[in-house]
Amino acid sequence: MEPGQSRGGGAQPPPPSEAWTALSYLLSGFLLFGGIGWGLDALLGTRVLTPVGLLFGGAASLYLIYIRYVKS
Amino acid sequence: MTILATAPPPPGPNPGFESPGVADFQLPPIFGPVTKPVLELVLAAILVYWFFTYTTRRPQLVPSKPQFLGESFYGIVRNSIARDNIGPEFLKYVPFLTTLFAFILVNNLFGIIPFIQFPTFSHPGVPYALAGVVWLMYNIIGIRKHGFLGYLRVSTWPPDVPWWVRIVLTPIEFLSNILLRPVTLSLRLFGNMFAGHLLLLVFILGGQYMLVYSQSILLGILSPAAFGLAIVFTFFEAFVQVVQAYIFTILTASYIGAVLADDH
Numbered sequence: 001m002e003p004g005q006s007r008g009g010g011a012q013p014p015p016p017s018e019a020w021t022a023l024s025y026l027l028s029g030f031l032l033f034g035g036i037g038w039g040l041d042a043l044l045g046t047r048v049l050t051p052v053g054l055l056f057g058g059a060a061s062l063y064l065i066y067i068r069y070v071k072s
Numbered sequence: 073m074t075i076l077a078t079a080p081p082p083p084g085p086n087p088g089f090e091s092p093g094v095a096d097f098q099l100p101p102i103f104g105p106v107t108k109p110v111l112e113l114v115l116a117a118i119l120v121y122w123f124f125t126y127t128t129r130r131p132q133l134v135p136s137k138p139q140f141l142g143e144s145f146y147g148i149v150r151n152s153i154a155r156d157n158i159g160p161e162f163l164k165y166v167p168f169l170t171t172l173f174a175f176i177l178v179n180n181l182f183g184i185i186p187f188i189q190f191p192t193f194s195h196p197g198v199p200y201a202l203a204g205v206v207w208l209m210y211n212i213i214g215i216r217k218h219g220f221l222g223y224l225r226v227s228t229w230p231p232d233v234p235w236w237v238r239i240v241l242t243p244i245e246f247l248s249n250i251l252l253r254p255v256t257l258s259l260r261l262f263g264n265m266f267a268g269h270l271l272l273l274v275f276i277l278g279g280q281y282m283l284v285y286s287q288s289i290l291l292g293i294l295s296p297a298a299f300g301l302a303i304v305f306t307f308f309e310a311f312v313q314v315v316q317a318y319i320f321t322i323l324t325a326s327y328i329g330a331v332l333a334d335d336h
Contacts, residue, residue, distance in 0.1 A: 020323055021330075024256045028248035057244070064241050067230045 022065050029061025030054055089281045092273035097194055097266070109192045116178040116192070120171060146170050149321065157325040158332065165328055168209075173321040176202070176261070180313035183269055184306050191265040191313070199258035206324045207254040214331030227331060249330075257323055264316045268309045275302035 037053020040046070099108045127142025135143060149170040154162040176193070183191030193199045214223040228245040230238065279298030282291040 018326070020319060021326055024248045024252045025244065027256065028244045028252050031252075032244055032247050060240050060244060063237075064230060064244055067233060067241070071232070 018069055022069060025065050025068070026058070026061045029057035029059075029064070031057070033057025033060065089278065089286075092270060092277050096273055097269070099190070108190055109195055109198065112179065112182050112188065112190065112192045113198070116175055116182070119178050120174045123174065124171075145174065149173055153318075153322050153325050157322060158329040161332060162325075162329075165325070169321055169325055172202075172206075172324060173317055176317040176320050177314065180265060180317050181310070183265065183313060184272075184309050191269050193261050194265040194269050196258070196262045196266075199261040200254075202261075202320075203254035203258035206257065206327065210324075210327040210331050211250075213328055217332055223331065226333070253327060257320065261316055261320055264312055268305075268312055271305055272302060272309065275299070275305060 033056050034050060034054040037049040037051070037056075040053075041049045101107050102111065124142060127138045131139060146166070150162075150166045153173070154166045154169055158165060179192040179198075182188045183194070193202075211223075214227065217223070218226055224246075227249045228242050230241050230245065233241065275298050279295045279302060282288075282295035282298060286292065
């Protein structure tokens with residue numbers, strides 16, 4: 001392959017920057033749903049919702065990364 | 073270890089080794105409010121401007137050595153950063169990306185250049201400002217290309233998923249693409265520069281303490297190891313500094329490419 005060919009030429013490897021952009025997806029899921037769980041915990045006086053939110057957010061981020069980078 | 077344990081207490085005050093920390097990054101002002109990082113930023117801007125005007129002053133078909141250097145630098149950014157990440161409209165953004173890469177690279181390398189030896193981006197405010205510029209830029213490019221709602225759709229609407237999945241994923245995408253990108257971009261650069269400088273400080277100040285202040289013969293004999301590691305890590309830092317400048321630029325290009333894409 002010629003070095004620096006443009007994107008969209010069929011079965012090319014993805015640009016290396018995608019690995020770095022995936023990181024912010026992962027962070028966002030944990031932050032968002034972990035944050036929601038933490039807020040609900042504070043509101044309701046429970047303790048279990050923060051880890052549940054974190055796990056759910058992590059799973060959702062991974063699924064989003066799958067959709068954005070693997071499927072399409 | 074027995075030597076250390078049985079050594080007599082050193083004469084005079086010996087407060088022990090104080091490890092370097094955040095305080096070592098708070099440099100005193102040189103004049104007025106101007107500190108060393110401010111001067112470095114100005115110097116870096118002048119250097120980058122000088123380099124590209126000097127190397128492209130009298131362009132010839134068969135390039136001279138300086139022209140070759142400048143053109144190679146531009147070529148790397150154009151081919152391996154802009155073209156691979158942005159897509160067909162990449163040429164417009166190459167000058168910005170080239171300048172960005174050169175500016176960050178010079179500022180990072182200041183961290184190991186003798187007598188300067190302070191990476192500007194180890195102060196978090198500096199990468200925040202740079203990431204703010206990038207953030208404004210890719211948002212404006214996206215809004216110009218797709219319109220405001222169209223831009224939001226492109227960057228927060230994952231394709232081909234049921235609506236109830238979108239309820240979960242769209243907030244994540246919004247947080248990630250609109251709000252968190254500049255944060256991760258700047259913190260990555262800041263963290264690497266801060267940690268790298270701290271690492272060098274530990275080995276150099278530690279070696280200095282062992283040799284000069286510890287008043288222990290064993291530590292004095294061992295101190296060359298600390299200085300040797302400082303040299304090793306200086307080379308390692310050079311590598312990290314180049315890589316981080318490259319990553320900042322390639323991520324900027326990839327953000328611009330993502331907002332220009334018609335669909336992910």
